[in-house]
Amino acid sequence: MVTFVRQDASRLAAWDPALYWYARGVGRMQQRPATDPTSWVFQGCIHGVPPAITETHEAFNQCPHGGWFFLPWHRGYVYYFERIVRAAIKEIAAEEGITPDPSATWALPYWNYALDTPDPNPVEDFTSRALPEAFRTPKMPASPEAVELTVDNPLYVPDAQVPPAAFWNAPHRALGKNSAFEVLPYTDVNPFRAMSQTFFSATRSRQTVQPSFGSEISYTSMDHFRRGFGELENVPHNQVHGGVGGWMGSVRGAARDPIFWLHHSNIDRLWSSWLSKDNRNPDDTSWLDHQFMFFDENGDIQRPTPRDFLGIEPVDYAYDALTDGTGTQPAVVPPAPVTRAGERVLATANPRQVLSVHGPTEVSLEPVGDAGRVMEAATAGDVPEAGLILTVHGVRTDVPPGTPFHVFLNNPGGELDPAGPYFVGWISFFGAADVDGDLHDHGGHDVSFDVTDQVRRLREQGLLPDGPVTVSIVPSIPVPAAESARAAAEAADPQPSFERVSLTTA
Ligand SMILES: [Cu+2]
Incomplete structure (x- = not known):
């Protein structure tokens, strides 16, 4: 009951x-x-x-x-x-x-x-995507009826x-x-x-x-x-x-x-x-x-x-409600996350790079062998089980970076819209931080996406050139630089990183 x-x-x-x-x-x-x-x-x-x-x-x-x-x-x-x-x-x-x-x-x-x-024209200074106010104020009312915030608030962090x-x-x-x-x-x-x-x-x-x-x-x-x-x-x-x-x-x-x-x-x-x-x-x-x-x-x-x-x-x-806030259909549905990469490498980049928490990090993939022809066959549906998998390998961080990251494939002119056609998916660092010690795998996590449909769509629309493939990894909410001296602030930035990026097929 x-x-x-x-x-x-x-x-x-x-x-x-x-x-x-x-x-x-x-x-x-x-x-x-x-x-x-x-x-x-x-x-x-x-x-x-x-x-x-x-x-x-x-x-x-x-x-x-x-x-x-x-x-x-x-x-x-x-x-x-x-x-x-x-x-x-x-x-x-x-x-x-x-x-x-x-x-x-x-x-x-x-x-x-x-x-x-x-809302493109917000009328109110409110968003449900901000923490509820009771969690953001250091003080709270002393009694259920009180209005002024006078005592320490246990919900504040x-x-x-x-x-x-x-x-x-x-x-x-x-x-x-x-x-x-x-x-x-x-x-x-x-x-x-x-x-x-x-x-x-x-x-x-x-x-x-x-x-x-x-x-x-x-x-x-x-x-x-x-x-x-x-x-x-x-x-x-x-x-x-x-x-x-x-x-x-x-x-x-x-x-x-x-x-x-x-x-x-x-x-x-x-x-x-x-x-x-x-x-x-x-x-x-x-x-x-x-x-x-x-x-x-x-x-x-x-x-x-x-x-x-x-x-x-x-x-x-x-x-009180089971339907509110259950989502709206995106204009372009991004690729599905999958749990592992394919065996045949089509293109790769081995930069072992730290991701900036303030702006985009760009990676160019070098094609391996006859990558172009294989990609074309895979996206033409000639090989039904051989999907194209984009993988960011060895994702890890010292401390949680304070933002997830968006991954984009070949976004011309730096178009970084997660509702747009170049968006691949997310890298989350929950469970990938060194502060979680033995709870996480120190080799880092691999994050894979099935980009077959996306690559096909981009090729059909002429949005994916035959040249090198670039991948951009961007903080979804860039972390503001700390107010202290800039150099000191950057030295204290979290260090999220990855080992390499690959495009593979079965
Ligand atoms: Cu949880």
């Missing part, structure tokens, strides 16, 4: 009771010792453990990404967290004699970043350019994220493609993996990063982590930023929305009966399985 309704924080007043009480509940959890399973630090460690934490627990470091447990695990994680916050609110309300008890109806809100679509050595000193967001401006452009949060998928999970059995909604079949694996991202995990999930940046951009720190829980509440809502359109969850028992480990509001261990969280209204909560 539905008792609790999760509301859209983008539509609520800055200090609506849902947000006011969330802040109070988080504040209470933050006062609890890290050894208490209902504490802020312990709950964050269930996702990932920052280096300063010396405690260990079998419930720590669980978060699965790039596999089919991504959605059900995070659903259970957010559900038990919501119960812990609600109990903390009950405690505070009882102490302060507040009636009626706000915890009787309180539910975790969600951040509906894709709610408003880009400073935005700052922090040198890599200081990354774990304190939670922070990337520079500029606490403004009222968008954290990401609309393309990076548009869930349209995810919501258009008809399969929950695809397999690795094909060269170019079928796109999926809920990420790749991972059998019993709870790996942190399997790289079999489904469309929902890719956009908006990974992009929003990287777009907020700082601790939100790292697997070990993400759940320590209070916006994490509203981000995952929205991801969870998109799952409910997808199910409401007659799509189906996996029916494989290795998915349905896999046990997770969480803690309830009494600090007692709970071991639910995906079977316990299957529905559109999974347990005792529902969303």
Whole structure:
């Protein structure tokens, strides 16, 4: 039975009771010792453990990404967290004699970043792609009725350019994220493609993996990063982590930023929305009966399985709307991300290059052998299974760069429109940062896209010359240069990099 309704924080007043009480509940959890399973630090460690934490627990470091447990695990994680916050609110309300008890109806809100679509003539200084205001102000009201902001706000996390050595000193967001401006452009949060998928999970059995909604079949694996991202995990999930940046951009720190829980509440809502359109969850028992480990509001261990969280209204909560912010069809649908490159190299560049967080990085691919003829055959459909795969190899970074990157193929005159014909896709650094230590692969990630249709389209339109192929990798929101002296600021820039770029076929 539905008792609790999760509301859209983008539509609520800055200090609506849902947000006011969330802040109070988080504040209470933050006062609890890290050894208490209902504490802020312990709950964050269930996702990932920052280096300063010396405690260990079998419930720590669980978060699965790039596999089919991504959605059900995070659903259970957010559900038990919501119960812990609600109990903390009950405690505070009882102490302060507040009636009626706000915890009787309180539910975790969600951040509906894709709610408003880009408007060429914006009338209001508002975008759902900015962090909700309650997360950006250092102070909050002292009581539910108060208007002035007078006490410390537990939802606030400073935005700052922090040198890599200081990354774990304190939670922070990337520079500029606490403004009222968008954290990401609309393309990076548009869930349209995810919501258009008809399969929950695809397999690795094909060269170019079928796109999926809920990420790749991972059998019993709870790996942190399997790289079999489904469309929902890719956009908006990974992009929003990287777009907020700082601790939100790292697997070990993400759940320590209070916006994490509203981000995952929205991801969870998109799952409910997808199910409401007659799509189906996996029916494989290795998915349905896999046990997770969480803690309830009494600090007692709970071991639910995906079977316990299957529905559109999974347990005792529902969303106020399942259709708003679920995406709009792009003018040009970009190529599908795939999980690995083909074996035959057609063109390559070996620059081992650092990507600028302030502007474009351009790479020229050198053709190998009879690349032109093979490309022509592949795009003419003569070799149906031999798609063209563009891969950026060995993607890694020291600290989260504070922005995802857009990849473009042969954009003449530097046309860098992610809604245009040259757009290939995203490089996300969530899970690719050195600060995630053993949670990520130090060789770096490979990011591949099936560009067959795009290359065919560009060739047909005469937009792809026979000459060298260039690839541009561009921050989706360029990071502003820090205000301190320019040289010092650049020395402190994050160092996202890649090993090489290749165009391959089977
Ligand atoms: Cu996440």
